[in-house]
Amino acid sequence: MASITTLDIPASYYRDTIAVSLGACLPLEGERRTDVCVIGGGITGCSAALHLAERGYSVVLLESRTLGFGASGRSGGQILPGLGTDIATVERALGRERAREIWQMSREAVRLTTGLIERHDIPCDLAWGYLHAAVKPRHVRELLDFRDRMARDYGYESLAWLEGGALRDHVVTDAYRGALYESEGGHLHSLNYTLGLARAAQRAGVTIHENTAAHSIRHGQPARVVTGSGCVTADYVVVAANAYLGRLVPELDGRIMRAANYMVATEPLNEARVAQVLPRNDALADANLVLDYYRLSADRRLIYGGEVSYDGREPRGLRARMDAKIARLFPVLEGVRIDYRWGGDVAITLNRAPDFGRLGHNLYYAQGYSGHGMALAGLAGRLMSDAIAGQSERFDVFAAMPHRRFPGGERLRTPLLVLATAFYKLRDRL
Numbered sequence: 001m002a003s004i005t006t007l008d009i010p011a012s013y014y015r016d017t018i019a020v021s022l023g024a025c026l027p028l029e030g031e032r033r034t035d036v037c038v039i040g041g042g043i044t045g046c047s048a049a050l051h052l053a054e055r056g057y058s059v060v061l062l063e064s065r066t067l068g069f070g071a072s073g074r075s076g077g078q079i080l081p082g083l084g085t086d087i088a089t090v091e092r093a094l095g096r097e098r099a100r101e102i103w104q105m106s107r108e109a110v111r112l113t114t115g116l117i118e119r120h121d122i123p124c125d126l127a128w129g130y131l132h133a134a135v136k137p138r139h140v141r142e143l144l145d146f147r148d149r150m151a152r153d154y155g156y157e158s159l160a161w162l163e164g165g166a167l168r169d170h171v172v173t174d175a176y177r178g179a180l181y182e183s184e185g186g187h188l189h190s191l192n193y194t195l196g197l198a199r200a201a202q203r204a205g206v207t208i209h210e211n212t213a214a215h216s217i218r219h220g221q222p223a224r225v226v227t228g229s230g231c232v233t234a235d236y237v238v239v240a241a242n243a244y245l246g247r248l249v250p251e252l253d254g255r256i257m258r259a260a261n262y263m264v265a266t267e268p269l270n271e272a273r274v275a276q277v278l279p280r281n282d283a284l285a286d287a288n289l290v291l292d293y294y295r296l297s298a299d300r301r302l303i304y305g306g307e308v309s310y311d312g313r314e315p316r317g318l319r320a321r322m323d324a325k326i327a328r329l330f331p332v333l334e335g336v337r338i339d340y341r342w343g344g345d346v347a348i349t350l351n352r353a354p355d356f357g358r359l360g361h362n363l364y365y366a367q368g369y370s371g372h373g374m375a376l377a378g379l380a381g382r383l384m385s386d387a388i389a390g391q392s393e394r395f396d397v398f399a400a401m402p403h404r405r406f407p408g409g410e411r412l413r414t415p416l417l418v419l420a421t422a423f424y425k426l427r428d429r430l
Contacts, residue, residue, distance in 0.1 A: 012074055012342040013265040013303065014191035019123045022199050025067065028209040028230040034060045036388065037225045037232040039214045039248070040240030041065075042072030043373065044366050046197035047116075047381025048238045053204035055389055060232050061206055062225065064213035067198045070244055073191035074344035075374060076263065076293050076305045078283045079113055080130050080185030081106040084370025085352035086146075087154070093353075093402055096153065101397050103154050109379035110184055116378065117188075122196025125298040129282035130185025131162075133176040139287040143180050158184045171284055172276045173329045179284070187283035187295045190374060197378070214241075214248055219360060236388050239365040240381070242373075243347035249365065254405030255355055256347040256368045260312065263305040264322055265297065265340040266333070274300050276332040292325060302326070302333070314343065346371050350406055356380060356398040364388065364395075368403075 036052050038045045041063030049061045063069070083090065083106060091099040117126055134140045143161075150156040162170065163178035170181065202208060217237060218224040225232045239249055243258045269277065278284070278296050285293035292306035304326055309315050319341065326333060349355050349368035354376060356366045364387060366380035380398075387395040 011340065012191075013297065013301065013340040014068075014073055014189060016340070017189065017192075017297075017299075018195065019189075019192050020195035020199055022067070022195065022208070023202050025063070025208040025210040028060075028062065028212040028227050028232070030230045032060055032207075032230065032232045034058045034207075034232060034234050036060075036236045036238060037062065037223070037234035038238040038240060039225065040070075040242065040244070041067040041194075041198065041208065041210065042070050042240060042242060043194050043197060043377035044072075044242065044380050045238065045240035046194060046201055047378040048240060048384045049206045049208075049381070050197055050201040050204055051382045051385035052238075052388065053201060053206045055385060057388070059201070059206045060234070061198075061201065061208045062212045062214050062227065062232065063208065063210045064241075064244065066210050067208070068191045068194035070242060071344055071346045071373065072194040072377065074263070074342060075190045075346075076283070076285075076295065076303065077187045077190040077193075077374060078130065078185070078285065078293060078295065079110055079188060079375040080182055080372075081110055081156075081375075082372065083353055083376070084348070084372035087150075089351055089353055090401065093351075094397075094400060098397060098400070100154055101394075103156070105379060105394065105397070106376060107156075107184065109375040112378050112382065113188075113193075113375045116197065116200070117193065120196055120200040122193055122200075124189040124193040124196060126186060126188045127281050127283075128183065128186040129170070129280055130182040130187075131170060131282050131284040132180040132182065133171070133284055133286045134178045135176060135286050135288060137177065140177050143178070143287060147180055158182055170280050170282050171278055172332075175329050176286070181282075185283065188374075189298065193374075217248065217363070219363065221362065223362060235362060237363045238384055238388075239363065240367075242367045242369070243345040245347070245367065249359070249363075251359055252365065252367070255403055256349055257310065257406055258312075258345045259348050260309040260314075260343050260345050261305055261371070262307045262309075262314070262318060262322065262343040263303060263341070264326075264338050265304075266302045266326075267337040267339050269296075269300045269302065269333075269336070273332055273336070277302060277330050301339070302330075302336075346373075350404050353401050353403070354380070354398065355401070355403050356383070356395060358387070358399065
């Protein structure tokens, strides 16, 4: 088996290739009064802040660490329509008509991403082309059924089946039995995109405070968001903390679980190796439940992600397993150096559909994208802006999706989820 040599550099590739400069984002000191307080400096929060400011609201955004610290700035950067769950899940819960509305809004989320990048000149290396790859015969049947159902029931014609030589034109490996090529999907530099939204929000008048954790929210009209060194009084609160919500909003306890995912980035590949890996610069994810995914960066590194942990600890043998997977997929990468390794948390819901909602009349939240938030989070921010401005119909379509808490209570949720994941990992191997 080909080997991948390693170089232990803990920094994220994204952090080392920041191309967006912002104004000062100093920690909050003292008391502030504003129309809207946004909690969370990822894509959801930055999008909400930007769209609210463009509507004329005064906005203060609080980020407990640094902008893009969570999944928004560490992810695989893949953008595509749909949700973290199959659209059939939405159909069973809400009916075909509402599922069609949600599907069309997920496509709109991709267009919104493109529009924001163009309008605000965000240098995030946007590229198009996405592959849903079948590892085993069951995946082939499922993907072909999905293509046919989406064309028949949703009028979606942007999926094309590839196999054999046609597939190797996109990804040069013997690992897959076929793949759906999605022309409306693509990839980008996730942190630069997030920071670009923050820069646009600042230019629209948003005040951003990094290293300012919200400790509590005192509900009322107005609400008060209390931090360690100050307080923001606001008519509305937008909670966009996602996997880093903690116990900030007790009413949401148990509706999401944190799941750690892990990524590596190789050294830059020469043109000969690029031609033997991803010659058309597509992004790819396989069809396993615990999936692997990868793409090329603008400087032609292979950025590869996968594996999962629910207890906050790196899985045993993680590095060796990830290196071996890359080597099996692409023997041409023999001897290629791994320059970066990093991980981060995403929030998942029990049904893998995003959880949008409101508490009272003036607290809005969006969370639980279940690994599918790069485009959808931007739309969530805009929908919350619309709802605060009195146009809540589209937000309410998402908010109608029923969600149950993870079983087992605070002590048993994680062990039960680990057991369930072990079952699905075994199923992925069959």
